Amino acid sequence: MRRLLHVxxxxxxLAVVIGAASIVGxxxxxxxxxxxxxxxxxxxxxxxxxxVGSVFSGIGSILDSLATAEVLSxxxxxxxxxxxxxxxxxxxxxxxxxxxxxxxYVVTSAVGPGFTNGQVLxxxxxxxxxxxxxxxxxxxxxxxxxxxALFAVGPPLTSAGTxxxxxxxxxxxxxSPVTAARPFALIKVALYGAPTADPGALIVATVPKDQIxxxxxxxxxxxxxxxxxxxxxxxxxxxxxxxxxxxAPYIILGLGLFIALLVAVTVEVLDRRRRYASNLVEQRTAxxxxxLADLRAAQAALVRGERLRALGExxxxxxxxLRNPLAAVINALYLLRRRLGEPAEPxxxxxxxMAERETSKAATLAEDLTAFxxxxxxxxxxxxxxxxxxxxxxxxxPPAEVSLDVDADPFTLVVDRHQLAxxxxxxxxxxxxxxxxxxxxxxxxxxxxxxxxxxxxxxGPGIDAEASQRLFEPFFTTxxxxxxLGLAIVQRLVEAHGGTVSFDDAADRDGAxxxxxxxxxxxxxxxx
Amino acid sequence: xxxxxxxxxxxxxxxxRGSVADILRAEGYDVEEACDGIEALDILSRHQVxxxxxxxxxxxxxxxxxxxxxxxxxxxxIVSAHGLADEELKKIGSKVVGVLxxxxxxxxxxxxxxxxxxxxxxx
Numbered sequence: 001m002r003r004l005l006h007v008x009x010x011x012x013x014l015a016v017v018i019g020a021a022s023i024v025g026x027x028x029x030x031x032x033x034x035x036x037x038x039x040x041x042x043x044x045x046x047x048x049x050x051x052v053g054s055v056f057s058g059i060g061s062i063l064d065s066l067a068t069a070e071v072l073s074x075x076x077x078x079x080x081x082x083x084x085x086x087x088x089x090x091x092x093x094x095x096x097x098x099x100x101x102x103x104x105y106v107v108t109s110a111v112g113p114g115f116t117n118g119q120v121l122x123x124x125x126x127x128x129x130x131x132x133x134x135x136x137x138x139x140x141x142x143x144x145x146x147x148x149a150l151f152a153v154g155p156p157l158t159s160a161g162t163x164x165x166x167x168x169x170x171x172x173x174x175x176s177p178v179t180a181a182r183p184f185a186l187i188k189v190a191l192y193g194a195p196t197a198d199p200g201a202l203i204v205a206t207v208p209k210d211q212i213x214x215x216x217x218x219x220x221x222x223x224x225x226x227x228x229x230x231x232x233x234x235x236x237x238x239x240x241x242x243x244x245x246x247x248a249p250y251i252i253l254g255l256g257l258f259i260a261l262l263v264a265v266t267v268e269v270l271d272r273r274r275r276y277a278s279n280l281v282e283q284r285t286a287x288x289x290x291x292l293a294d295l296r297a298a299q300a301a302l303v304r305g306e307r308l309r310a311l312g313e314x315x316x317x318x319x320x321x322l323r324n325p326l327a328a329v330i331n332a333l334y335l336l337r338r339r340l341g342e343p344a345e346p347x348x349x350x351x352x353x354m355a356e357r358e359t360s361k362a363a364t365l366a367e368d369l370t371a372f373x374x375x376x377x378x379x380x381x382x383x384x385x386x387x388x389x390x391x392x393x394x395x396x397x398p399p400a401e402v403s404l405d406v407d408a409d410p411f412t413l414v415v416d417r418h419q420l421a422x423x424x425x426x427x428x429x430x431x432x433x434x435x436x437x438x439x440x441x442x443x444x445x446x447x448x449x450x451x452x453x454x455x456x457x458x459x460g461p462g463i464d465a466e467a468s469q470r471l472f473e474p475f476f477t478t479x480x481x482x483x484x485l486g487l488a489i490v491q492r493l494v495e496a497h498g499g500t501v502s503f504d505d506a507a508d509r510d511g512a513x514x515x516x517x518x519x520x521x522x523x524x525x526x527x528x
Numbered sequence: 529x530x531x532x533x534x535x536x537x538x539x540x541x542x543x544x545r546g547s548v549a550d551i552l553r554a555e556g557y558d559v560e561e562a563c564d565g566i567e568a569l570d571i572l573s574r575h576q577v578x579x580x581x582x583x584x585x586x587x588x589x590x591x592x593x594x595x596x597x598x599x600x601x602x603x604x605x606i607v608s609a610h611g612l613a614d615e616e617l618k619k620i621g622s623k624v625v626g627v628l629x630x631x632x633x634x635x636x637x638x639x640x641x642x643x644x645x646x647x648x649x650x651x
Contacts, residue, residue, distance in 0.1 A: 323609035324541045327631035331547030334634035338554060363631050370629075374611065 011271060015264035022256015029249035036241045042219045044183040045234035049223040051183070052191060052232060056225040059151045059166055060136055062087055062095075066164050067157035070097060075159050077109035077117070084111040094167040098129060105129045105163060112167070128152055129163035136226035140193025142202040147172050149193055149203055151226060172204045186240060190214055192231040195222070203230075311474055312373045319369030326366060329359050361481070368485040372474060378416035378496050382524055385411050385445040385452070392424040393443070401438045404428070408445035412524040413452060419493045423501075426486050427456040427514050433479065434460035434512060451520045455504070457513035468503045490516075497522055533575040534558040535641055538568040538594065539607075540586040544630075548581065551634050552641065565589025569597055577602045579644040581637075582624075584608040584616075595620040603644045607632060 066083055073079035077097060084095035094112035098105040104126040107119040121129070128139040132154035139150040152165035184206050190213065194201035197213060197220065205212050218235045239246040333356055343349045386408040398404040413420065424443065431441040441458045463471065463478070470476045472491045477484035487501075494501045499518040534557040539545035542563070549559045560575060562568035564586045571577070582604050584591040595604060596619065606612060606627045626640065 320609045323630040324544055327609075328541070328543035328547055330631045331544070331551055331634060335547065335550055335554065359631075366631075370611070 011264040011267035015260045018260035026249045026253035033245050040240035041236050044187045045219045045221045047183045049221040049232045052223040063153040070158050080109040096165050098163050100161040132163050138228040140201045147203050172202050173209050187234045189234045195229045197231050197233050315369040316373040319366050322366045365483050368483045371489050372485045380414050383413045383417050396425050396428050403440045405442040411447050423490050423493050426490050431458040434458050452518045452523045454516040459511040463512050471503050533560045534578040536560045536577045536580045538562045539583045565594040568594050580604045581607050595623050
């Protein structure tokens, strides 16, 4: 699991870098598109405002011509009515001539519905008329259903104390062909007959009622209508910069993140392959090294085996060939001794004793050589461990001043009784010699999880590290009169039982400890 | 016509054979010597022998063949530089009373011969 979660730093860095770059790109292009969008919207809205201004300036020329007629006819209501009828194409329009009476204005002549001669005009209309001059003043009101727009001119275009106004009422949400043309096809607008977007002054909107007031990204511009300042609020119908320019930042972001992921995954996969390959190489190298080590060990074992075999052959020949001459010499010495007496005359005794001693050593060597060489298949039988140890102790009692302690767990061995006794006798005898006539020797037998352990330890001077390495080599000895075959024979006998014998060099103990480890098969199962 | 002999020493090595015979004679035994199996069988056919000290490896006819050739042998002690191999022991084990490994200490040899001649048999 931990291995799966382990991600190469390189792929992570690449993913972060490319991801960050795509986010930066996204922000940059998004901002730029937004800015462009706003610029286009402002431009379109300002065009629309100009358009509105120019549309309503036409009303100014109508009022101009009526004012001229009024002045020339000295304010004749009949002339005004006749002219106004000619100009009014529809009955929905009002063209009204009014005169000032007191604080307000009274209708003098009127065309269109809602106004009659002598009608006193409302204070708001009167105030608008009072403000009117050569540049027309306006009054716009929206009652929620209809909006009414009033445009008025007054002196000096008209006679003093008179004013002429034009008024129309429309449903602001009625669709008009105008909205299909540029710029209204691109933007939606709401026109207010006031300096601010006053809902009560709405004249026209190019969207349904529920979308007013416009929300979101809106721009506000002003149109000059006569002496008034009207407000035009605009918003884009759809992206002005085009759908691609709008989507480009998202495409960049998406593509960037995708590439980041792709690169990261690719790098990760490659890195994992590389790691896998390198692990494989390491493992193979380790295997190879292990194999080489095994081979070397096998070769060493083979060489050792070859050496031992050659040594064995030589020992066999020497062992046997020594026996006949030794027999002859020993017999001759016996005959001499018989003749010369014991002790013989000092002159002969010295030489005779020396010859006897040395032939005895040579005979021991011949015995050891033969024992070392002779292949001896263990004749296994059940042997009680404490009994075996006791027998060995009785057969090889310690010299004076040396104590022997035997301590065996009660268990049964399945071994060659004579061979095991030979092994223990050899080790115990070595220990006696090691303590050099004064010390303690201890023999133990224990069962272990893997079999049994027989140990012989002493409190002598111990064995130095170099000697301990060669302890079991044939002909290696630390004694001045040893043949160097005792432990080699011990090793052979133990190995014939499937066991091992080793020198245990624990640093915390004086003396030497030799341990014979026997396998499980050499121990009778306690249950049986 | 058979004559009595205490010990027959069968050994191909003259020094060994001679010294063993001398040791036995020094103790007063009648000793016959044979240098190989053929000579041994010849002597055994002509003498009534008390005990035989028989070497194994000899030219012409070895110790095993000697034992095998004898239907009712006197007490035979094998004295050899080589031990008795398992299969050899199987062949002749029942017809020999002991196996000694050279070099045999003279005192041990004399004890063995003495007990055999006294009729104490195998041990």
